Amino acid sequence: MKNIKILLVDDEPDILEFIGYNLKKEGFEVETANNGVEGLRQAKVFRPDLILLDVMMPLMDGMEMCSELRKLESFKDTLVVFLSARAEDFSQLAGYEAGANDYILKPIKPKVLISKLNALLKLKNTNEPAQDQIIKLKNFEINRETYKVTFLDEEFLLPRKEFELIALLASNPERVFKREEILDKVWGNEVVVGGRTIDVHMRKLREKFGNERFSTIKGIGYKIND
Numbered sequence: 001m002k003n004i005k006i007l008l009v010d011d012e013p014d015i016l017e018f019i020g021y022n023l024k025k026e027g028f029e030v031e032t033a034n035n036g037v038e039g040l041r042q043a044k045v046f047r048p049d050l051i052l053l054d055v056m057m058p059l060m061d062g063m064e065m066c067s068e069l070r071k072l073e074s075f076k077d078t079l080v081v082f083l084s085a086r087a088e089d090f091s092q093l094a095g096y097e098a099g100a101n102d103y104i105l106k107p108i109k110p111k112v113l114i115s116k117l118n119a120l121l122k123l124k125n126t127n128e129p130a131q132d133q134i135i136k137l138k139n140f141e142i143n144r145e146t147y148k149v150t151f152l153d154e155e156f157l158l159p160r161k162e163f164e165l166i167a168l169l170a171s172n173p174e175r176v177f178k179r180e181e182i183l184d185k186v187w188g189n190e191v192v193v194g195g196r197t198i199d200v201h202m203r204k205l206r207e208k209f210g211n212e213r214f215s216t217i218k219g220i221g222y223k224i225n226d
Contacts, residue, residue: 004121005029007046009039009053009065010083019052019083022110036060040068043075050079050117055086055095063098070099070159076147077160079120083113089196096200099159135170137226139213142167151209158208161186165201169214169224178221198222 006028010016016032023030031046033039037059043051051069055062062082069075082095085106095103104116135142141150147163149156158166164186169177182198202222206214215223 003029004050005031005046005048006117007031007033007039007043007048007051007053009033009036009042009051009057009062011035011054011057015054019110019113022114026114036062036065036068039065043069043078047074048078050081050121052081052083052117055082055084055091063094066095066098066100073157076157077124079124081117081120083108093196093200096161096197097204099161101161135167137170137173137224139226140166140170140224142170156208159204162201162204165198166205166224169222170226173224173226176215176217176221176223182221 004027006023008016008020008023008030009032010019011034013034016034020030020032031042031048033042035057036053039051039053040060053062053065057065060068062084066080066082069078069080080100082100082103083106084091084095084103086092087105092103101120102116104113133144135144139152142163143149144167147157147160149158149163149166165182168182168185179198187197202214202216213225215225217223
């Protein structure tokens with residue numbers, strides 16, 4: 001994991017110092033910021049591979065910062081991980097809705113945190129098996145190289161996980177994909193997420209493309225309707 005750049009955003013100086021020290025010790029290049037506004041500015045200059053950020057911060061909180069990042073084309077592939085003491089379900093769901101790749105609870109031992117971050121980075125960098133770069137259906141065209149989805153002649157740029165989810169469903173439109181397989185192929189075995197994460201991302205896809213474009217097979221999984 002050499003030459004990997006991590007931006008750490010937290011309003012607690014002790015967290016910045018402690019987590020930053022442990023990340024640097026593992027060979028990561030680290031920059032820090034103490035609020036969301038400064039985090040956005042640093043991200044645009046530093047161009048990190050992964051952003052580790054708190055939820056509750058002054059000026060701009062982590063949720064808003066993540067949402068603003070996902071609006072920028074240059075950050076559509078950047079890993080964003082929340083590191084927060086907010087353990088409520090609604091906070092974690094809000095984090096995923098904002099575009100986060102993972103949500104990790106404080107306190108956490110540095111070795112465990114670094115192991116989780118390494119798993120995310122390895123998953124991102126794993127070469128995918130050979131597959132068609134463009135999936136064409138009746139109403140959809142999905143381009144794996146540009147992360148663009150064309151639907152009824154309108155072009156959409158989706159957050160990474162939404163794109164990977166619709167690309168998976170569209171890869172075999174006649175098939176019902178089981179929830180366990182979706183978690184494995186979109187989020188990976190190394191990343192622990194709840195089953196409700198899929199529901200949140202499916203709701204986002206339905207909002208963009210229409211509820212009738214997707215079917216929920218109760219107790220099994222999902223399929224795309226085209």
